[in-house]
Amino acid sequence: MLNFKTALLLGALLFCGSGALQAADPAPESEAPAKPELLVEGGLLGAISSSIDEVQETLDLNQNLVDAWRLRTDRAADEVGRLLNQPSERSPWSVAGDFLMLSGVWVGAFVLLTLLGRLIVSRLSHHRLIQPRQRLQALLGYLIPYTIPALICLPLTLYASHFLPTSVGRALALCFAYATSSGIFSTSVLLGVIVMFNVGHKRPAVQIIRDYCPKPLFLIGFLAALSDALTSPQIARQLGGNITSSLAVFAGLFASVIFGLLVIRLRRPVAHLIRNRPLTQRLKHPALQQSLRIFSGLWFWPILLMVLVSAINLIGAGEDSQKALRCALFTTILLIGTVFLSTVLQHLFKSRSTVAIQRSSAYKERFLSLLHAVLRIAMAIAFIEVLGRIWGVSLFEFAQRNAVGRAISDSLSSIGLILLMTWLFWVVLDTAIQEALKPPVNKRSSRQPSTRVKTILPLLRNAVKIILVVICAITTMANLGINVAPLLAGAGVVGLAIGFGSQQLVQDVITGLFIIIEDTLSIGDWVVLDSGHAGTVEGLTIRTLRLRDGKGFVHSVPFGQIKAVTNQSRQFAYAFFSVQFTYDTDVDQAVELIREAGQSIRDDVFLKYNLQGPLEVFGVEKMDLNGVVLTAQFRTVSGGQYAVSRAFNQRLKKLVDNCAWVHFAQTYPQQVMVPQRVAQVDEPEDDGTPPVLTEQPRTQ
Numbered sequence: 001m002l003n004f005k006t007a008l009l010l011g012a013l014l015f016c017g018s019g020a021l022q023a024a025d026p027a028p029e030s031e032a033p034a035k036p037e038l039l040v041e042g043g044l045l046g047a048i049s050s051s052i053d054e055v056q057e058t059l060d061l062n063q064n065l066v067d068a069w070r071l072r073t074d075r076a077a078d079e080v081g082r083l084l085n086q087p088s089e090r091s092p093w094s095v096a097g098d099f100l101m102l103s104g105v106w107v108g109a110f111v112l113l114t115l116l117g118r119l120i121v122s123r124l125s126h127h128r129l130i131q132p133r134q135r136l137q138a139l140l141g142y143l144i145p146y147t148i149p150a151l152i153c154l155p156l157t158l159y160a161s162h163f164l165p166t167s168v169g170r171a172l173a174l175c176f177a178y179a180t181s182s183g184i185f186s187t188s189v190l191l192g193v194i195v196m197f198n199v200g201h202k203r204p205a206v207q208i209i210r211d212y213c214p215k216p217l218f219l220i221g222f223l224a225a226l227s228d229a230l231t232s233p234q235i236a237r238q239l240g241g242n243i244t245s246s247l248a249v250f251a252g253l254f255a256s257v258i259f260g261l262l263v264i265r266l267r268r269p270v271a272h273l274i275r276n277r278p279l280t281q282r283l284k285h286p287a288l289q290q291s292l293r294i295f296s297g298l299w300f301w302p303i304l305l306m307v308l309v310s311a312i313n314l315i316g317a318g319e320d321s322q323k324a325l326r327c328a329l330f331t332t333i334l335l336i337g338t339v340f341l342s343t344v345l346q347h348l349f350k351s352r353s354t355v356a357i358q359r360s361s362a363y364k365e366r367f368l369s370l371l372h373a374v375l376r377i378a379m380a381i382a383f384i385e386v387l388g389r390i391w392g393v394s395l396f397e398f399a400q401r402n403a404v405g406r407a408i409s410d411s412l413s414s415i416g417l418i419l420l421m422t423w424l425f426w427v428v429l430d431t432a433i434q435e436a437l438k439p440p441v442n443k444r445s446s447r448q449p450s451t452r453v454k455t456i457l458p459l460l461r462n463a464v465k466i467i468l469v470v471i472c473a474i475t476t477m478a479n480l481g482i483n484v485a486p487l488l489a490g491a492g493v494v495g496l497a498i499g500f501g502s503q504q505l506v507q508d509v510i511t512g513l514f515i516i517i518e519d520t521l522s523i524g525d526w527v528v529l530d531s532g533h534a535g536t537v538e539g540l541t542i543r544t545l546r547l548r549d550g551k552g553f554v555h556s557v558p559f560g561q562i563k564a565v566t567n568q569s570r571q572f573a574y575a576f577f578s579v580q581f582t583y584d585t586d587v588d589q590a591v592e593l594i595r596e597a598g599q600s601i602r603d604d605v606f607l608k609y610n611l612q613g614p615l616e617v618f619g620v621e622k623m624d625l626n627g628v629v630l631t632a633q634f635r636t637v638s639g640g641q642y643a644v645s646r647a648f649n650q651r652l653k654k655l656v657d658n659c660a661w662v663h664f665a666q667t668y669p670q671q672v673m674v675p676q677r678v679a680q681v682d683e684p685e686d687d688g689t690p691p692v693l694t695e696q697p698r699t700q
Contacts, residue, residue, distance in 0.1 A: 073246070099169035106157045106177045110149050110184075117145035138195040146188035154181040175229040182225030187217040202276050205269035216262045223255035249314050256311045263300045263307070271296035294342065302335055330390045338383045345375060366427045374420070414479045422472045429464055433457045459516065459542065504560055508543040512559035516540065525569035526639060533557055568638070572612055575634040575641040577648060580627045580665040587628065590662045591617055594632055597652040601634070607647055610640030627665030 121144050124130050125137050157177045164170050191210060198206040229235060230248040274296040275289070282289045388394055436457055478484050521527050521537055527547070528534040533555045535547035545562070547555045581590050598615030601607050613635040621631040636644050656662050 095167045095169040097169070098164050098167050099173045102157055102161055102164065102170060102173035103176065105160045106153050106173075106180070109153045109156050113149035113152060114145050117149060120144055135195055135198055138198065139192050142188040142192040142195065146184055147192070150181045150184040150188070154178060171235050175226060175235060178229050179222045179226035183218040183221035186221035187214055190217055197273050200276075200278075202273055205272040205276075208269045209266060212265065213262070216258055220255050220259050220262070223251045223258070227251040227255065252314045253311055256307050256314070260304055260307045263303050267300045270299065274299060298335070302331070305331060331387060334383065334386055334390065338379065342376060342379060345372070345379070363428075363431055366431050370423065370427055377416075411479050411481075415476055418472060418475050418479070422468050426465070426468055430461065433461045459540070504558075505543065508558045508560040511562065512540070512542055512545075515559060515562070515565075520565050521545075521567055525567055528566040528568065529557060529562055530564040531557065531561055570638060573636050573638050573641040575636050575644040575648065577632045577645070577652075578621065578629060579631075579652065580629045582627045582663045582665045583623075585628065585663050586661040587620065587630070589659065590630060591619070593652060593655045593659060593662055594630065597648055597655055598632070598634070600651050601644060601648055604647070607644060610636045610644055612636060 121137075121140050124140060130136055130140070154177060157174065161170055161174055191213065194206055194209050194213070227248040230244040230251065235244055275292045277289065277292070385394070385396065474484050474488070477487075515521065523537050523540065525537045526535070527537060529547075533547055533549070535549035535553075535555060537545065538548050538554070539546040543558060545557045545559060547557065549555065577594070579590075579594065581587070594617055595615065598617075602611060602614070611634055615632055615634055617630075617632040619630065621629045623629070634641070634644050634648070656664060
């Protein structure tokens with residue numbers, strides 16, 4: 001509904017401007033010599049400004065309306081003075097007595113009938129047929145105590161008035177009796193209708209309406225009936241035509257204001273009553289349910305329009321009230337029909353988009369959404385044009401025959417064409433990027449998107465989005481009448497200054513672009529940078545590279561600081577093994593154990609998918625003081641070398657432990673003997689043993 005509402009606002013603006021200009025144009029018979037056509041400059045904003053200025057110069061309705069009401073007020077004051085100074089055979093007290101007597105007749109009859117009605121309702125509520133039916137009890141509670149007494153009391157009052165002479169008091173009493181009876185009757189009937197919806201989930205809404213509505217409904221009915229009664233010829237002859245017409249206008253205005261406020265206050269409860277239907281009906285008729293849902297959000301607008309038209313005609317701005325009411329009725333029908341067509345269109349495109357999704361056609365789905373939006377905008381424009389025709393104004397004629405209209409229509413059409421082409425280009429590009437990044441449903445028959453595609457396409461999408469938004473904004477501002485040349489010049493100067501002041505930033509951006517274009521690294525690769533950072537690439541921006549190392553820490557490295565990259569995640573890798581054995585080890589047996597460990601790796605269910613070839617044993621790599629070094633390697637997938645290396649070392653260790661002819665070389669620390677600087681000769685013993693030299697610890 002956003003496009004529909006936007007089109008409605010633009011159309012309302014054009015509608016007001018065209019209506020005012022057509023109203024301001026003089027009749028063809030009294031037309032003055034043709035004036036030079038108005039030169040409109042400044043795009044859409046300039047055209048609207050020219051339209052407003054011309055309307056303000058040519059229209060003077062407010063002053064005429066104020067003069068008419070001033071004249072009516074002066075005449076009403078004169079009639080009040082004549083009414084007070086008019087000689088009469090009867091005293092004012094007798095006139096007031098007539099008013100009180102007729103009012104007492106109405107009040108007494110209504111009170112008696114109301115009490116009798118409540119007693120009847122109390123008796124009927126205990127009947128076995130009525131007691132289980134709560135809605136029927138509530139309906140009888142409004143009908144018998146209020147509706148029927150209101151209908152009976154008014155004829156009784158009219159009958160009693162025939163026994164009184166004609167006077168102002170008698171006329172006023174009849175007016176108030178008629179207005180009060182009408183207010184009570186309308187309130188009870190409407191509440192009785194509302195009670196019939198008191199079922200299921202509608203009960204909270206019905207309770208809100210029953211609690212809030214009685215007083216406003218009575219005031220609306222009372223004031224509307226009083227306004228109607230005051231316009232009768234009998235009352236006008238006795239009180240004065242200007243007095244009664246003024247009072248009738250004010251009573252009608254108050255009734256309209258109260259009715260409008262009541263409609264606004266009850267828009268949500270009434271909307272709940274409109275759209276709340278049983279589940280089976282909602283599932284059986286989804287299009288109808290969608291129509292009711294949309295209508296529930298718009299139901300109060302036609303009523304407010306009718307209220308506004310009535311208020312305008314009461315004030316006197318409209319010359320033909322019947323024509324205005326007829327136009328308002330046609331407007332209501334047009335609004336309901338447009339809402340219904342919009343709902344049907346939405347349901348139709350929704351079903352087609354569902355079929356498109358099932359057929360895996362992303363382009364068809366996006367183009368259907370675009371076509372749906374364009375059709376809704378066209379429907380809104382058609383609605384505004386038909387609405388203008390109903391009220392005697394045509395937007396197309398305004399756009400063709402008037403310089404301001406042509407300027408506004410040209411600007412709006414240019415802006416609409418720019419937005420449509422931008423939207424269409426973005427739909428095609430965005431759909432292509434999403435389809436390229438979408439993982440295939442069947443992995444056997446489809447190819448997964450590469451990491452390079454996952455890296456470049458999101459950056460390209462964001463860059464194109466920014467470019468489209470900037471171009472669309474500049475062209476739109478140009479069509480609105482804004483001079484974009486200083487803006488572009490200023491942007492160029494600011495960009496140049498920023499470029500000189502942020503050379504490092506520019507270096508980061510350019511280096512990052514070349515790294516991405518050359519496919520040096522991609523998201524998901526394990527890389528080692530010359531700066532000492534190593535980890536998995538988690539994200540790429542225009543300026544920085546985000547790495548997560550083996551400890552889980554995240555490093556953000558600017559591209560400008562990257563001089564060399566070691567990518568360990570491309571195509572394949574090698575799991576290299578270097579094993580050292582003792583010199584007394586049987587080398588052939590050691591090679592056999594290495595091959596056996598490699599074969600167990602190839603037979604493993606989980607590890608064999610990491611291998612890209614058999615184990616290559618290179619033999620004796622070197623011999624040193626610690627033993628003999630044998631080397632071998634596996635060619636593995638990228639990133640699989642670590643799991644293969646760990647499994648190989650574990651299995652080779654178990655095989656060597658169970659073999660008596662193969663031993664791993666072990667390097668033991670050798671004991672260092674420090675020579676004694678001062679040797680102490682022990683005294684020879686009596687048994688004739690030779691003296692022994694002993695080592696003494698050094699003193700530090």
